[in-house]
Amino acid sequence: MHDGSGRIHVQGLNKRFGPVHAVQDLSFTVQPGAVTGFLGPNGAGKTTALRMILGLVTPTSGTATINGLPFSRLPKPGGVVGAVLDAHGFHPSRTARHHLLCYSAAMDVPDGQVDRALELVGLAAAADRKAGGFSLGMRQRLALATALLGDPQILILDEPANGLDPEGIAWLRGFLHAFAAGGRTVLMSSHFLREIEHTADRLVIISQGRCVYEGHVDELRAAQQSRALVQADSPEALVNKAQEAGYGVEYLPDGRLAVLGADSRTVADLALQAGVALYAMQDERIDLEQLFFQLTHGQFAGLAQHAPPTPETWARPGDGGGV
Numbered sequence: 408m409h410d411g412s413g414r415i416h417v418q419g420l421n422k423r424f425g426p427v428h429a430v431q432d433l434s435f436t437v438q439p440g441a442v443t444g445f446l447g448p449n450g451a452g453k454t455t456a457l458r459m460i461l462g463l464v465t466p467t468s469g470t471a472t473i474n475g476l477p478f479s480r481l482p483k484p485g486g487v488v489g490a491v492l493d494a495h496g497f498h499p500s501r502t503a504r505h506h507l508l509c510y511s512a513a514m515d516v517p518d519g520q521v522d523r524a525l526e527l528v529g530l531a532a533a534a535d536r537k538a539g540g541f542s543l544g545m546r547q548r549l550a551l552a553t554a555l556l557g558d559p560q561i562l563i564l565d566e567p568a569n570g571l572d573p574e575g576i577a578w579l580r581g582f583l584h585a586f587a588a589g590g591r592t593v594l595m596s597s598h599f600l601r602e603i604e605h606t607a608d609r610l611v612i613i614s615q616g617r618c619v620y621e622g623h624v625d626e627l628r629a630a631q632q633s634r635a636l637v638q639a640d641s642p643e644a645l646v647n648k649a650q651e652a653g654y655g656v657e658y659l660p661d662g663r664l665a666v667l668g669a670d671s672r673t674v675a676d677l678a679l680q681a682g683v684a685l686y687a688m689q690d691e692r693i694d695l696e697q698l699f700f701q702l703t704h705g706q707f708a709g710l711a712q713h714a715p716p717t718p719e720t721w722a723r724p725g726d727g728g729g730v
C-alpha cells in the first residue's frame with residue numbers, strides 16, 4: 408500500500424566497522440518523482456548506507472527512515488521498497504520464472520505478478536530459460552524483476568548499471584525515468600558520474616562516508632561556470648561590450664578572451680554589436696567528471712600518492728624497446 412510520500416530520510420547516520428568509519432554523520436533526503444543518484448568512489452560507504460536504509464546493517468548512530476519509519480517497522484515492506492544489492496544470487500539451474508515464483512510465494516504476492524515483472528524488464532521471452540545461462544545484463548534485469556514483484560513505491564538499486572552494455576544502460580535509463588515519472592522514487596548508486604548524469608535528476612555525492620553534495624544535477628553543472636573562448640581583432644572593444652552586458656571576462660595567456668557564463672553564440676552577438684571581428688570561438692564544456700574528482704578529492708588523496716607503474720616497470724631484461 409502506498410501512502411503517497413515515498414521519501415527516504417537519512418539523518419546523522421554513522422557506521423563503524425572496528426577502526427573503519429565507513430559512514431560518517433551522513434544526512435540526505437530522497438524525494439519521490441525523481442531518480443536520485445547516490446555517487447561516490449570505491450569504498451565511499453554507498454553500499455553500507457544502502458544496507459542501513461534497508462535494515463540489513465545496524466547503524467552505530469543516526470537514523471534512516473522510509474515514509475517516516477525504519478525499514479523494520481514498515482507494514483508489507485515488499486510493497487513499499489524493492490531493492491537490488493547484488494545481481495549474482497540466482498540458482499543457476501532455476502528458470503527466471505521459477506526464481507520469481509519462489510520470491511512471490513515468500514512475499515505473499517499473486518503469481519500473476521511474476522509474468523508482469525518479467526514483461527516489465529523485457530525478459531518475457533527468456534522466462535523459461537535457466538538463469539545460469541544468463542548474460543550479466545539479463546541477470547541485472549532478473550534482479551530488477553525480483554525487486555518489482557511487490558509493485559513497490561521505491562526502488563533502491565546498488566550499481567544497477569554495472570556491466571551493462573550501452574544498449575542496456577539506455578534501456579535502464581528509460582525504465583527508471585518512467586518509474587519515477589509516475590511519482591515513484593528511485594535511489595541508485597554508482598561510482599561513475601558519467602554513467603549516472605543522464606539518468607539521475609538529483610545527486611547525493613559521498614566521499615569517505617560523508618555527504619559532499621546534495622542537489623540537482625543541473626545545479627551542479629551551473630556551479631561550474633561555462634565560458635566561451637574567443638579570438639577577437641579588437642579585444643578591448645569586446646571586453647567593454649561583454650562587461651556592459653554583465654559578463655565577466657578574462658584574458659588568457661594565449662591572447663584569447665574567456666567570456667564567463669556565456670556561450671559562443673551570445674559572444675558572437677556581442678561582437679557584432681561592438682563591430683568586432685572574431686577569428687575563433689570555442690565553448691568550454693563543463694566537465695562534470697572533473698568536478699566529481701574535486702568533490703571526492705580527499706578519498707583519492709592516498710591513492711594519488713601511489714603513482715601507477717611506468718612502462719619501464721614492465722620492460723624485461725634485454726628488451727631493447729624496439730618492436
Ligand SMILES: Nc1ncnc2c1ncn2[C@@H]1O[C@H](COP(=O)(O)OP(=O)(O)OP(=O)(O)O)[C@@H](O)[C@H]1O
Nearest residue numbers: 424427429447448449450451452453454455456598
Ligand atoms: N562488513 C564489513 N566489515 C568491515 N569493513 C567493512 C564492511 N563493510 C564495508 N566495510 C568497509 O567500509 C568502507 C565502505 O565500504 P562500502 O562497501 O560501503 O563502500 P562503497 O562505496 O559501496 O564501495 P564500492 O563502490 O567499492 O562498492 C570500506 O572501507 C569497506 O572496506
